[in-house]
Amino acid sequence: MSTATTMHDETGHVPPAEVEEVELYHAKTWLGKYVFSQDAKVIAIQYGCTAIAIGMVGLVLSLMMRLQLGFPNEFSFINPSNYIQAVTMHGMIMVVYLLTALFLGGFGNYFIPIMIGARDMVFPYVNMLSFWIYLLSVLILVASFFVPGGPSGAGWTLYPPQVMLEGTPGHEWGAILMLVSLAFFIIGFTMGGLNYVVTVLQARTRGMTLMRLPLTVWGIFMATILALLAFPALLVSAIMMLFDMLLGASFFMPAIVSMGEQLDHSGGSPILFQHLFWFFGHPEVYIVALPAFGMVSDILSVHARKAIFGYRMMVWAIVAIGGLSFIVWAHHMYVSGMNPYFGFFFATTTLIIAVPTALKVYNWVLTLWRGNIHLTIPMLFAIGFIFTFVNGGLTGLFLGNVTVDLPLSDTLFVVAHFHMVMAVSPVLVLYGAIYHWYPKISGRMFHQGMAQFHFWITFVGSYAIYYPMHYLGLMGVPRRYFSMGSTDFILPSAQGLNEFITIAAIIVGVTQLLFIYNLVWSLFKGEKASDNPWNATTLEWQTATTPPGHGNFGKELPLVYRWPYDYSVPGEDIDFLPQNQPPRGAG
Amino acid sequence: MTITLLFMAFLMGVVVWWLVKQTINIKPWVMDDGVLVGDVDAGVLSEPKAKTGLWVFLAVVTSMFCLFISAYAMRMKLGDWTPLPEPDLLWVNTGLLVLSSIALQWARNAAKQDRIDSLKVGLNVAGVLTIGFIVGQLFAWRQLVDDGYFLNSNPANAFFYLFTALHGLHILGGLVAWIRAVSRLWRGSDAAQVRLSVELCAVYWHFLLIVWLILFGLMLST
Numbered sequence: 029m030s031t032a033t034t035m036h037d038e039t040g041h042v043p044p045a046e047v048e049e050v051e052l053y054h055a056k057t058w059l060g061k062y063v064f065s066q067d068a069k070v071i072a073i074q075y076g077c078t079a080i081a082i083g084m085v086g087l088v089l090s091l092m093m094r095l096q097l098g099f100p101n102e103f104s105f106i107n108p109s110n111y112i113q114a115v116t117m118h119g120m121i122m123v124v125y126l127l128t129a130l131f132l133g134g135f136g137n138y139f140i141p142i143m144i145g146a147r148d149m150v151f152p153y154v155n156m157l158s159f160w161i162y163l164l165s166v167l168i169l170v171a172s173f174f175v176p177g178g179p180s181g182a183g184w185t186l187y188p189p190q191v192m193l194e195g196t197p198g199h200e201w202g203a204i205l206m207l208v209s210l211a212f213f214i215i216g217f218t219m220g221g222l223n224y225v226v227t228v229l230q231a232r233t234r235g236m237t238l239m240r241l242p243l244t245v246w247g248i249f250m251a252t253i254l255a256l257l258a259f260p261a262l263l264v265s266a267i268m269m270l271f272d273m274l275l276g277a278s279f280f281m282p283a284i285v286s287m288g289e290q291l292d293h294s295g296g297s298p299i300l301f302q303h304l305f306w307f308f309g310h311p312e313v314y315i316v317a318l319p320a321f322g323m324v325s326d327i328l329s330v331h332a333r334k335a336i337f338g339y340r341m342m343v344w345a346i347v348a349i350g351g352l353s354f355i356v357w358a359h360h361m362y363v364s365g366m367n368p369y370f371g372f373f374f375a376t377t378t379l380i381i382a383v384p385t386a387l388k389v390y391n392w393v394l395t396l397w398r399g400n401i402h403l404t405i406p407m408l409f410a411i412g413f414i415f416t417f418v419n420g421g422l423t424g425l426f427l428g429n430v431t432v433d434l435p436l437s438d439t440l441f442v443v444a445h446f447h448m449v450m451a452v453s454p455v456l457v458l459y460g461a462i463y464h465w466y467p468k469i470s471g472r473m474f475h476q477g478m479a480q481f482h483f484w485i486t487f488v489g490s491y492a493i494y495y496p497m498h499y500l501g502l503m504g505v506p507r508r509y510f511s512m513g514s515t516d517f518i519l520p521s522a523q524g525l526n527e528f529i530t531i532a533a534i535i536v537g538v539t540q541l542l543f544i545y546n547l548v549w550s551l552f553k554g555e556k557a558s559d560n561p562w563n564a565t566t567l568e569w570q571t572a573t574t575p576p577g578h579g580n581f582g583k584e585l586p587l588v589y590r591w592p593y594d595y596s597v598p599g600e601d602i603d604f605l606p607q608n609q610p611p612r613g614a615g
Numbered sequence: 616m617t618i619t620l621l622f623m624a625f626l627m628g629v630v631v632w633w634l635v636k637q638t639i640n641i642k643p644w645v646m647d648d649g650v651l652v653g654d655v656d657a658g659v660l661s662e663p664k665a666k667t668g669l670w671v672f673l674a675v676v677t678s679m680f681c682l683f684i685s686a687y688a689m690r691m692k693l694g695d696w697t698p699l700p701e702p703d704l705l706w707v708n709t710g711l712l713v714l715s716s717i718a719l720q721w722a723r724n725a726a727k728q729d730r731i732d733s734l735k736v737g738l739n740v741a742g743v744l745t746i747g748f749i750v751g752q753l754f755a756w757r758q759l760v761d762d763g764y765f766l767n768s769n770p771a772n773a774f775f776y777l778f779t780a781l782h783g784l785h786i787l788g789g790l791v792a793w794i795r796a797v798s799r800l801w802r803g804s805d806a807a808q809v810r811l812s813v814e815l816c817a818v819y820w821h822f823l824l825i826v827w828l829i830l831f832g833l834m835l836s837t
């Protein structure tokens with residue numbers, strides 16, 4: 029229905045008023061231009077490269093775990109301590125330092141200003157600081173690999189009391205550095221986040237009403253709001269934990285005997301930590317999911333040459349999901365001995381949040397329906413995302429129910445669920461988005477063959493890794509275990525499955541190197557990209573130069589006349605109308 | 616978590632209300648819906664950007680303090696909680712903070728009316744009072760330690776040190792902005808050039824005053 033109602037009011041056109049210009053900061057030195065740059069696009073690339081680099085560390089750690097699980101005790105460099113440290117660091121790196129940083133710091137910085145028709149973020153200096161503080165937090169995190177005792181091994185959830193008990197690896201230095209690093213991350217993110225929000229609110233170009241924002245911007249905007257409000261919970265728990273660790277407070281630490289010694293703490297509540305942690309932890313899932321939702325909507329629409337189905341519903345769903353994500357956190361705590369009514373409440377809210385999420389899935393599928401689907405690389409990733417997301421979402425409905433969750437809690441079923449829904453799905457979108465925007469960012473096309481190969485191995489490989497994990501979980505194989513020991517309920521065939529998963533994981537892992545190689549190779553050898561290779565409507569494709577220079581647009585800021593989804597408009601000669609194209613009959 | 620949830624509900628309410636106002640009945644795909652044609656300012660807020668930035672930041676800080684208060688309320692219910700006697704000095708400090716807020720408000724009004732001399736006086740007085748507040752808080756710590764109320768002896772004590780430290784850090788952050796405004800005045804800026812900075816300082820100070828009153832009240836009453 030959407031495009032069919034397009035009508036052009038040829039008489040009502042008012043000539044656009046001048047767009048107010050902003051003064052740009054111009055760096056004079058090489059350092060100022062490329063290192064301490066205040067240009068959001070450079071900051072975006074800095075964020076992106078740092079996130080991907082630390083993400084590679086997370087990937088290597090995951091392969092290390094897989095080696096042990098697939099071939100127990102074959103590798104002498106893996107022992108129970110560094111195994112659990114790998115689990116911890118892998119989880120934290122992937123969730124916070126890779127996904128959050130890449131989606132918001134990377135894509136947010138690059139695309140918010142350019143998609144809304146602004147020259148830059150509103151506080152460029154603060155924006156620059158944001159990146160450097162992020163880098164500092166990454167360095168502190170990496171430093172924890174090299175301190176005595178190594179990094180923390182408390183699991184990415186950092187639950188007290190074990191995070192600071194002697195039996196846990198990294199209970200001294202590692203845990204402290206992790207918490208300090210998180211604190212810096214949050215401070216850096218807050219600086220960036222203020223920019224993203226105020227830029228969306230106040231730097232939109234003429235004609236760019238809220239309801240003309242591409243869904244990518246909506247997703248990043250809402251995710252930023254969530255992050256700004258949810259990260260304080262992590263900060264609060266980190267600060268209170270540091271008080272317990274360094275100053276001998278007992279916020280979270282109960283009286284406890286560790287290794288035959290009575291510790292100095294008493295009376296604290298580990299459950300209090302869990303509440304604070306998950307008050308951050310659950311919104312965090314949506315902090316990485318909402319930008320992915322937004323970007324996938326845009327990719328689907330461009331490559332299906334069709335307006336997104338139900339744009340308004342999509343916007344409201346993003347907002348509804350954002351709001352609801354604050355009242356479901358205790359579904360991570362069903363096994364903490366909570367009041368059954370409490371559990372009932374959280375099970376209900378958890379299932380309610382599935383409604384707007386499912387709406388989004390329907391709308392993506394309906395966008396494809398009767399579209400003119402081009403199976404380009406970004407489109408493949410976007411469609412792959414729909415599959416994995418539905419898959420992970422369905423197991424989420426299982427785990428959202430208290431009675432079903434109790435036996436499944438802390439098994440590989442949970443690992444399979446959250447990897448499907450918050451690891452593979454957002455990563456597929458990230459790949460799709462990188463391929464989609466690579467021509468604009470680099471000015472070159474990527475290598476098609478390598479990208480095809482990368483897609484199929486990654487997509488099929490992820491299923492090979494995580495699908496069997498559901499069965500292992502149902503069988504009762506616990507997560508975070510170095511080895512199974514002699515357990516009756518775990519059948520011998522589980523080992524075969526584990527081997528298979530490990531081999532798949534190695535293949536998938538190595539293929540990611542090809543992706544990076546492709547990015548670097550194409551930067552030098554790729555075919556030159558035109559300004560708008562996908563024939564897309566949004567403003568980033570309408571820049572004067574590719575890649576866009578400092579200030580994004582040419583002499584004048586674009587004026588926006590229409591929404592971002594004017595694809596295949598009936599009666600038009602071309603199948604897309606850029607947002608800044610005036611209506612017919614207007615000069 | 617009730618307190619935090621109420622705050623979140625309030626914020627979400629604001630977001631949704633604002634959004635509904637902007638989006639209800641708008642059909643962006645229809646070309647002649649009135650907003651399509653060139654001359655729309657896209658509903659962009661006209662406030663100075665730094666001011667919006669400050670308000671967003673205040674929301675973040677509020678979220679953080681709400682969570683601390685929620686943690687306080689939950690931890691308080693456990694058996695080992697012994698309230699600590701707040702030193703009387705805190706009343707004096709509170710008075711200093713109230714006065715500094717008033718002084719800044721005065722400076723803000725002066726800046727609005729281009730009364731540069733009162734502006735300078737207001738700003739300086741506010742700064743001195745604020746530094747007095749910080750010093751006073753440090754003395755309060757000293758006094759508690761001398762009386763044997765250590766951080767690690769009771770969670771109520773730990774919360775006291777935690778709250779005062781964090782609130783103090785936020786004040787110090789505000790003082791950085793204050794120093795920037797003062798030094799600009801020294802270097803000869805006129806009232807109009809520092810008007811926004813002074814206004815933002817005043818808003819921030821009022822905010823931190825409210826935070827302090829809530830924290831202080833909470834600790835007094837429990």
Ligand code: HEM
Binds near residue numbers: 508
């Ligand atoms: C090649 C890709 C990946 C592989 C092979 C992999 C593998 C694993 C393995 C084996 C575990 C430990 C399971 C256990 O015994 O508890 C794990 C945990 C985890 N992974 Fe991944 N992972 C991958 C990518 C990701 C990504 C992209 C994310 C981002 C969200 C992620 C997030 C997590 C988290 C949060 C944990 C839990 C850590 C903990 O229990 O403390 N993983 N992963």
Ligand SMILES: [Cu+2]
Binds near residue numbers: 309310356359
């Ligand atoms: Cu959750």
